[in-house]
Each structure stands twice: as structure tokens, then as C-alpha cells.
Amino acid sequence: MVVCANFLWSQKQSENEDIFENAAGNLYTHPEKTITVSEYLSINPGSNEERFKALNLKAEALILQGNYILALNALLESFHLNSDSGDTTTLSRTNLILSELYRKLGIIPKAEERLSLVAKSLNNDPADNPEKASLYIDFFTAKSSLLLEQKKYEEAIKAIDIKFLERYSHQFPYQVSKSYLQLARIYGSAQQWKNASVYAGKALQLSQESGLGENYNAYAELEISKADFTQKNRQKYLSEIPQLLILSEKVNDIVLKKNIHQFLADYYRSEGDNNKYQFHNLKYLELSETITTAQQKASDLILSLTENDLKTKDDQRYKTNHILIWVIGFAIVILGLVFWFRLRTKQNYNNYKEYISKLKNKQQESQMLVPKSESVEEVSKTPQFIPEKTEQILLEKLLAFENGTDFTKKSLTLQSLAKDLDTNTRYLSEIVNKHKQKNFNAYINELRINYIINKLRNESAFLNYKISYLAEESGFSSHTSFSTVFKTVTGIPPKEFISFIKKEVSLAD
Structure with missing residues (x-):
């Protein structure tokens, strides 16, 4: 049995x-x-x-x-x-x-x-077993993606272990192809299109040889088309467009689908085909709004979680019968905490001064006129089909909105603000993404945090209010969400930020 x-x-x-x-x-x-x-x-x-x-x-x-x-x-x-x-x-x-x-x-x-x-x-040799080697490739690809997000191009390239990729290209074609794609994206972001084309080609070749499938090949094919289009290799990208049109309907990665429609909109705009440009640009905007909404909901959920929801407690960490170890360990911890606290406080104070300086610069810039549409188009790389006059009017309305206090309303949403500004959510979302370089949720959160910081610095009574009152005053639904967003925006917890302001006030007195 x-x-x-x-x-x-x-x-x-x-x-x-x-x-x-x-x-x-x-x-x-x-x-x-x-x-x-x-x-x-x-x-x-x-x-x-x-x-x-x-x-x-x-x-x-x-x-x-x-x-x-x-x-x-x-x-x-x-x-x-x-x-x-x-x-x-x-x-x-x-x-x-x-x-x-x-x-x-x-x-x-x-x-x-x-x-x-x-x-x-991964502190040991990552090649000691296949599973760890596979994890190592995915790890440095993810690290590179994070550095690319912060526009640290050279560090992002160095994060990828080329020799390791060559060694395991046939054993882990999916992971290696993904790393080559990451290199193509980095070089593309750095405007080094020849290198971008080389690594996108390597990714596509490996994907096709390993039979990873048409849906996965689409990642590399998009990067190759972008490189050819930017380098004006007309004969090449014209031959690639039909395949991208098919893939725009077939791929299942919603972000990839959005990026394909964005590229196709760029292409048809350059060709002067307004109907097809509008079609793909509308698809791009719809997918972009869907993704932004999903990201916003997920971000709100994460902000509501505490760190204890992500970690398990280890109740067996200390042994009660080792009193001497307890005493020595406690002393070391106290000394370490004192040193760490001083170091962190100094670093946070430098961050505080830097943030205040940036805030002052932003306030000075907000007094200036909204930039003309010609210069706006030079800055933006996002294709859009908003009439120039409409775009200028919306920018002026947003400036007035930023100088007011309506953003502190708890009921404020993308839809309600679009209604107040006499526009639609797609236009408003694209204007915010294009000119503020952030999504709607992050844009409103930053306005609220900057608003309460100005209150704290200019009205001394606010320095004595509880965090829950400051959260309510700036439009947040809870003490927790306010504190989390405040630290995300400034890099410093609100209590410590307030203590720095009090310190400046006392020095001034």
C-alpha cells in the first residue's frame, strides 16, 4: 500500500x-x-x-x-x-x-x-544551479528596468551581465531574450538607435529560434520598428508595419498593445494619414486611461496596507534564557539606532532643504505664463490630437486650478475635474501626463502635499495641529494615506518634516 x-x-x-x-x-x-x-x-x-x-x-x-x-x-x-x-x-x-x-x-x-x-x-555563485541561474538573469533585468525608470542609462546597461546571457542563451531563451529587449529599450531611451536595433534583433532571433511564439516576438519587433523609424530606414519600417498592425490586435500584454498603437499613430501621422492616425491614437489613449485607472486602484490598495501585511513575524528571534546576549545585543542596537537616527536626520534635513528649494522654484514658475503650443510640442514626445487652442486653454485652466484649493476636495476625481474644466477625461489625462510628467493621481497628491507644506511654513498655527487634521485639511481620507503619500512625495515623514520647519522658525526668532 x-x-x-x-x-x-x-x-x-x-x-x-x-x-x-x-x-x-x-x-x-x-x-x-x-x-x-x-x-x-x-x-x-x-x-x-x-x-x-x-x-x-x-x-x-x-x-x-x-x-x-x-x-x-x-x-x-x-x-x-x-x-x-x-x-x-x-x-x-x-x-x-x-x-x-x-x-x-x-x-x-x-x-x-x-x-x-x-x-x-543570490549572494553565492548564481550558476551553482539552473533555477538560481534563471532567477539571476531575471533579477539583473528587473534591476536594469528600475534604473531605466530613473533615467540612469549607463547604470542600467552595466546592470545586465552580457557574458552570463551568452552562456545561458539556449538554456533560458525566454529570460535572455527579455534581457536583450531591456538593453534595446535602454539604448532607445538614450537615443542610441543603432545599439537598440542590434539588441532588439538579438532578442527576436533568439525568440524565433527557441519558438517562444508570435506574441512574445512582438516585443522585439516593436523595438526594431521604432529604431528603424527613428533612423528613417523607410524601406525597413514600411515592411514591418503590416506585422505590427496584426499584432496590435493579437497581443495580450495591455502595455505592449498600448505601445504598438502609440507607434502606429506616430507612423501614420508622419505619413499624413489623418484617419488612421486618429484611429490608433484613440486606441492608445483608451488603453492608456485603462492602465492608469488600474494602476491608481492598485496603488491606493497598496497605500492602505501596512508593512505587517507583507511580512511574517518571527516570534522565535530571541531566546529568553540568554540574558547576557540580550543585554549585549540591546546595547549594540541602541548605539546603532542612535548613529542611524543621526545620519538619517541629517540626510532627511538635506532632503527637506532641497525639496523646499524645488517648491519655491515651482511657485515662481507658476507665476509665469503658460508656454506656447510650439514649445510645448518640442518638449512632449507623446502623440496627441488635441487642438492647439484647446490645449492652451486647458493649460491656463490647470494653472488657475493649481493656484486655487479645489484639489483639496475629497470628492475630486478625473471625471469631476474634467467636467469643471469643460473638457473630457481623455484630454485632461493626456494634458496632465504630457505637461506634468505624472498620472492624475500623483499630480493631485503632489498639489495637496505642497498645499499643506505652504500652510505649515506660512501659518504657524498649523505646526501645532495633529496629523489627522492636516490630512483632512489637504483632502486625504485618512491619517495613514496622508502620511504614506507625504513621505512618497517628499521622502520624509510628516512629523519629521514639521520638526525641521519648527527648527527653522526657532532659528529665525
């Missing part, structure tokens, strides 16, 4: 592995099937490791579809279940996907925190 039971169990594990591999292969072609299968495997796993892998795969498929909240839930479930298992490689994979999700949502500090945890798990 024991032998029979072991045989049946092994058979089930083998079947589940085959099902998982099939689901992973469908990630880009049929993400909805991947989600269904991964849900089944997470409920009926052959082992705990299978459950964790299924939840991670489900999260990746959901991210492709733009379902960021469901992806976050799957990753948190995997994280909590995996924390007690001791499986560091699978836990690192969860942290890696979480980092990518945070990066897509614009929550850079949390993305960096998750990546640092992955880095710790």
Missing part, C-alpha cells in the same frame, strides 16, 4: 508539472488559460512548491492583462504561504515579481526594497 501510494503521488506530481509547463507556455498567447490552470494548481497542488509557483505564474498572467489588484493578491498569498516554507528560491521569485509590479505602479521605494531581498538570496 505504501509503495502504491508513493507511485500515485509521484504520478500526480509529474502530471502537475506537465500541466504547469503547458500553462507557462501559454503565458503570452493565452494568459486567460494560464490563469485558469494556475488557479487549479494552487488549489490542488502536488506540493507546497507547486502552489507557490502556480500563484506566481497566475500573478504574471494577471499583470499582462492589467489586473494589478488581483496580481497583488496572488503574490501576497504566495508570500505569506512561502514565508514559513524556507524555500528561498521560490520566495525570491515572488519578491522579484512583486518588485516588477511595484515598478509598473510607480512605487519605486518598494520595488527597490523587494529587489534588495532577491539580491541577498
Whole structure:
């Protein structure tokens, strides 16, 4: 009976592995099937490791579809279940996907925190086993993506281990191709289009040789087309446009689909085909708004979570029978905290002065006239079809809105502001993205934080108010969300920021 039971169990594990591999292969072609299968495997796993892998795969498929909240839930479930298992490689994979999700949502500090945890798990030779080697490639690709997000192009290029990619190109074609694509994006962002074309070509060649599928090839084909278009290789990009038109309807990655429509809108605009330009630009704007809304909802959810929701407590950390170790450890911790606190306070004070200086500059700039449409077009790289006069009027209305206090209304939404400004949500969303270089939610949050900072600096009574009152005054729904957003915007917690203002006031007196 024991032998029979072991045989049946092994058979089930083998079947589940085959099902998982099939689901992973469908990630880009049929993400909805991947989600269904991964849900089944997470409920009926052959082992705990299978459950964790299924939840991670489900999260990746959901991210492709733009379902960021469901992806976050799957990753948190995997994280909590995996924390007690001791499986560091699978836990690192969860942290890696979480980092990518945070990066897509614009929550850079949390993305960096998750990546640092992955880095710790790779402290030994990453080539000592295949699973860790695969994780290492994904890790430095994710690190490079984070650096690219911060426009640190040289660091982003150096983060990718080219020799390691060449060594494992045939063993891990998906991961290596993804790294080559990342290099193509970096060089494209740095306007080094020849290098961008080279690495996009490498990614496409590896993808085709390994049979990764048309949906995955689309990432490389878009980068190649962008490089050819920018370098004015007309014969090449004209031959690539028909394939991109097909892929614009077939691909399942919502962000990739948006980027393809954006490129096609650029192309048809350059060709003077206004009808096709408007069609693809409208598709781009619709997808952009869908993604922004999904990101905003997911960001709000993350802001409502505390760090305790993401970490498990280790109640066995200290042993009560080692009194001497306790005393020595406590003394070291106190000294370390004192040193860290002084260092952090000094650094935060420098950040405070820098932020105040930037705020003053912004206020001076806000007194200037709205830039003319010609110069606006030079700055923006985002294609849009808003009449120049309408765009100028909207910019003037936004300036008046920023100089008022309507942004402190809790009921304020993209829709309500668009109505107040006599425009539509697409126009308003694009104007904010283009001229403020941030999404609507981040734009309003920054206005609210700057408003309350001005109150604190100019009206001394505000320095004695509770944080909950400041949150209410600036339009936030809770003390927690205000504190989290305040630190995200300024880099400093509100209590410490207020203490710096009090310090300046006392010195002035």
C-alpha cells in the first residue's frame, strides 16, 4: 500500500508539472488559460512548491492583462504561504515579481526594497544551479528596468551581465531574450538607435529560434520598428508595419498593445494619414486611461496596507534564557539606532532643504505664463490630437486650478475635474501626463502635499495641529494615506518634516 501510494503521488506530481509547463507556455498567447490552470494548481497542488509557483505564474498572467489588484493578491498569498516554507528560491521569485509590479505602479521605494531581498538570496555563485541561474538573469533585468525608470542609462546597461546571457542563451531563451529587449529599450531611451536595433534583433532571433511564439516576438519587433523609424530606414519600417498592425490586435500584454498603437499613430501621422492616425491614437489613449485607472486602484490598495501585511513575524528571534546576549545585543542596537537616527536626520534635513528649494522654484514658475503650443510640442514626445487652442486653454485652466484649493476636495476625481474644466477625461489625462510628467493621481497628491507644506511654513498655527487634521485639511481620507503619500512625495515623514520647519522658525526668532 505504501509503495502504491508513493507511485500515485509521484504520478500526480509529474502530471502537475506537465500541466504547469503547458500553462507557462501559454503565458503570452493565452494568459486567460494560464490563469485558469494556475488557479487549479494552487488549489490542488502536488506540493507546497507547486502552489507557490502556480500563484506566481497566475500573478504574471494577471499583470499582462492589467489586473494589478488581483496580481497583488496572488503574490501576497504566495508570500505569506512561502514565508514559513524556507524555500528561498521560490520566495525570491515572488519578491522579484512583486518588485516588477511595484515598478509598473510607480512605487519605486518598494520595488527597490523587494529587489534588495532577491539580491541577498543570490549572494553565492548564481550558476551553482539552473533555477538560481534563471532567477539571476531575471533579477539583473528587473534591476536594469528600475534604473531605466530613473533615467540612469549607463547604470542600467552595466546592470545586465552580457557574458552570463551568452552562456545561458539556449538554456533560458525566454529570460535572455527579455534581457536583450531591456538593453534595446535602454539604448532607445538614450537615443542610441543603432545599439537598440542590434539588441532588439538579438532578442527576436533568439525568440524565433527557441519558438517562444508570435506574441512574445512582438516585443522585439516593436523595438526594431521604432529604431528603424527613428533612423528613417523607410524601406525597413514600411515592411514591418503590416506585422505590427496584426499584432496590435493579437497581443495580450495591455502595455505592449498600448505601445504598438502609440507607434502606429506616430507612423501614420508622419505619413499624413489623418484617419488612421486618429484611429490608433484613440486606441492608445483608451488603453492608456485603462492602465492608469488600474494602476491608481492598485496603488491606493497598496497605500492602505501596512508593512505587517507583507511580512511574517518571527516570534522565535530571541531566546529568553540568554540574558547576557540580550543585554549585549540591546546595547549594540541602541548605539546603532542612535548613529542611524543621526545620519538619517541629517540626510532627511538635506532632503527637506532641497525639496523646499524645488517648491519655491515651482511657485515662481507658476507665476509665469503658460508656454506656447510650439514649445510645448518640442518638449512632449507623446502623440496627441488635441487642438492647439484647446490645449492652451486647458493649460491656463490647470494653472488657475493649481493656484486655487479645489484639489483639496475629497470628492475630486478625473471625471469631476474634467467636467469643471469643460473638457473630457481623455484630454485632461493626456494634458496632465504630457505637461506634468505624472498620472492624475500623483499630480493631485503632489498639489495637496505642497498645499499643506505652504500652510505649515506660512501659518504657524498649523505646526501645532495633529496629523489627522492636516490630512483632512489637504483632502486625504485618512491619517495613514496622508502620511504614506507625504513621505512618497517628499521622502520624509510628516512629523519629521514639521520638526525641521519648527527648527527653522526657532532659528529665525
